[in-house]
Amino acid sequence: MTAFLNVLFGRLPIGWLQLTHNRGRLAAALAGVAFANILVFMQLGFMGALVESAKLPYRQMAADILIYSSDTNTLSDSGTVPRQRMFQALSTPGVRTASAVYIGRIDWDRSDGVTSNMQVFGIDPDKQVFRSPAINSRLDRLKLQNVGLIDRKTRNTPKDVLAVIDSGKPYSFEAAGKTLSIQGDFDIGAGFDADGYFIVSDQTFLNLFPKRKPGAPNYVFVTVEPGANPDVVAKQLRSILPAKDTIVDTLEKAAVKDQTYQTTERPVGIVFGFGVIIGILVGIVIVYQVLSTDVADHLGEYATFKAIGYRQSFFLGIVFEEALLLALLGFIPGILISLVLYKVAAVATGLPIVMTALRPVGVFFGTLLMCSASGAFATRRLAGADPADLF
Amino acid sequence: MNSDQHPIVVTGLNHWFGAGEARKQALYNVDLTIERGKLIVLMGPSGSGKTTLLTLIGCLRRVEEGSVKLFGNELYGATEEMLVLSRRRLGFIFQAHNLHDSLTAIQNVRMGLEVHGAPTMKSWRPAAERLLSILGLGDRMNYLPKNLSGGQAQRVAVARALVGNPDVVFADEPTAALDKDTGHEVVALLKRLGEVRNTTTLMVTHDSRILDLADQIITMEDGRIVRIG
């Protein structure tokens, strides 16, 4: 390593030699950098999961345009629109289908004592409102009263529930004072808002939520004619529907808005952003502490080098060499441990916590910057190296 | 006066420490001319200004009043760059060895050469090895300072000072940390190497046995030179 760095820097790698000379201090510094990396990776992982899980239900929607109420923040926190909007949409040029979708929540008190908070979609079983063939091939079953489909990826789904469904038998349970019979499954995946999803018919939905009215769905899913441009049709709808109570967005736009709201307006999103900053600060402080102590411990040697004729740039080079090495060597355990924690957290929470390709690159450059900033602060201590004090 | 023959010419040098009430003069009107290739010993009681004089001529402290000409260059009002370049023609041996604790003996010596840049670095290893061998450290080259005795460490410091072939070597009580025999041996080596390379050496010492080796002895008292002989 020394020989390699010697060639790399074109000089004796004094920073490396100093760091490795004091193993305890090196270990502390590397632990600090790795810890900061882990903190940042975990926050970004959760943030990514928040973004990703917010998109999951939108990916399943067989819609080009969504019509929804202007007081809607997210899918799970949406107001209602008059069903009249659906008929207005149907008579608009370029619109192929328009379907009313009802959304509600129920607590599923399971036999194992766990309560799952489920988001329920009430749909018209004569229409293909979702993309999944698993859903569309089972629409007929939904036409029976109080029959539903369950998201297989519901957080902590008991094995016996899936076993019953997989064997082709219905699984029944009590919820909201009614007996619901699960007769099939599909895939979406848990998010921060809900542990999972149920899909039922609009009739069953209104039965489960007696206070909801058939004339007031949460969303109208619109598909456009083949060859029609969703943006153009959305504009057309926008001009027809009243602006004060109705939003018209393409599916992508609605998904982005939802996700932006969750990451920037909700406490969870803000907490994760804050966590990233804390991680970076912790890293800066630990690395600064190590580098400045190291400079202070070598002031005598540096003064000697100054007397020999080394310039200030030489000493800056040593400090930044150390900062660079700490960033590099701390990042490796940092990312390895984070990958393990991602796996553990994904299993424990059912959230899509995954390492994206760009994230390590970003965090690595962030680590370089963090260590350089600490190094820059630490170089102020170099002023204490005065060769006149040596004799 | 020819700067080739007289690398150091000091005239009317005064120096003070502190400010205001506490301002205290450490050097009074010092005149000194030193001939090339000689071993000069600077003597005098503690506090007489020997170290102050050494640090001023050695570009470690700024000249505030009077003139110091080093290799013909005036140090009074010299730029920092000028001082850095001048220091590279000097060798320093301190009371403490001041070796870098994370660097081996030969790496410490290398630092004395690396300051001169890439051209001298091509053959740094043979140069450092030869010098360490001459100083009797042929079998200690890859030792860290903590594994060397005081005398060995001080000899490494001598090698570091000499490896760059300096024109002038400054040594301030280089033998203070050593026992008498070792101290004498180190200075004898210094003198021998100096003679071979025509190096000028300016050394502060109290060691009477070393006085025998001196070409010239300068005595200071209360910030003044009182005797040259």
Ligand SMILES: Nc1ncnc2c1ncn2[C@@H]1O[C@H](COP(=O)(O)OP(=O)(O)O)[C@@H](O)[C@H]1O
């Ligand atoms: N850095 C300093 N600050 C203030 N006074 C100093 C400093 N260095 C030396 N002096 C004073 O200058 C005088 C000469 O000191 P010095 O040159 O170290 O003497 P010597 O080396 O002969 O013992 C002494 O009175 C000493 O107290």
Ligand SMILES: [Mg+2]
């Ligand atoms: Mg002194």
